[in-house]
Amino acid sequence: MPVDALLFDKDGTLFDFAQTWNTWAAEVLNTLSRGDHAAKVGMARVISYDLDRSAFNADSLVIAGSNDEVAELLSPFVAHMDLPELTAFLAQSAATADLSPAVPLAAFLDDLLARGKVLGVMTNDSEISAKSQLERAGVLDRFAFVAGCDSGHGAKPDPDPLLAFCKAAGVAPERTAMVGDSLHDLIAGAAAGMRRIGVLTGMATAADLQDHADVVLPNIGHIPAWLDA
Known part of the structure; x- marks a missing residue:
């Protein structure tokens, strides 16, 4: 047909995906962690992002998940933002990512x-x-x-x-x-x-x-x- x-x-x-989002993710983790290495490691773990390679792993929810789902994973490590603020931050940040x-x-x-x-x-x-x-x-x-x-x-x-x-x-x-x-x-x-x-x-x-x-x-x-x- x-x-x-x-x-x-x-x-x-x-x-x-990799060329657009690996670098973006590194910048987002740096911004959200505010110098707290433990928080950065925790966020990288829950979104399956390899900090050594500066790259997502193939099983990352970020690959196919929604913006809301990603925000929910990161939220426990981001005390300075509530969930709606974090969701909005991710959307606005993604909108300006290098494509x-x-x-x-x-x-x-x-x-x-x-x-x-x-x-x-x-x-x-x-x-x-x-x-x-x-x-x-x-x-x-x-x-x-x-x-x-x-x-x-x-x-x-x-x-x-x-x-x-x-x-x-x-x-x-x-x-x-x-x-x-x-x-x-x-x-x-x-x-x-x-x-x-x-x-x-x-x-x-x-x-x-x-x-x-x-x-x-x-x-x-x-x-x-x-x-x-």
Whole structure:
């Protein structure tokens, strides 16, 4: 069945996860710990971030979890902020993170639009962060729908935010592809009745994704060739 629409995850899909978020996390941990080494170590432990490598481990909840979930993990170590303040801080900080697009995004998205595809983004990050990052990357206007975990549709792996995209864009789930780098993305896509495209610009391996995807690609830049095939 043809694919009329593509719904993209953001981190690890449109943007390379490690190149974008490893450095950001180091800065956030330094800021939140305020020089308290024990607090920094504790925060790194609960989000599975390796301080020696300055890199997330593959099992980190941050990879696919929501902004709210990350804030709840960090909150016991951040006495100077309550949970709503910490959640807002993480969202605002993420919105200004240095971005590393997985491919030149404008040209890639324009090609899909020229093929008549409807495009959307659904991320477990906050909506304000997603829109800020897409705007800074110069591609926000390419998307008919952008939602985060706080947009009122729920969060992946639930299918509801994916179905919200279909409703907003006027496309059928079975003619839509969910594109993502994590099992959360692909499980949500399956539950929504969508095609599933896995990409390897996150922390998951091909072996992790292959049983849950129709195809696993090195990055989103390979999607046009897959559509042609």
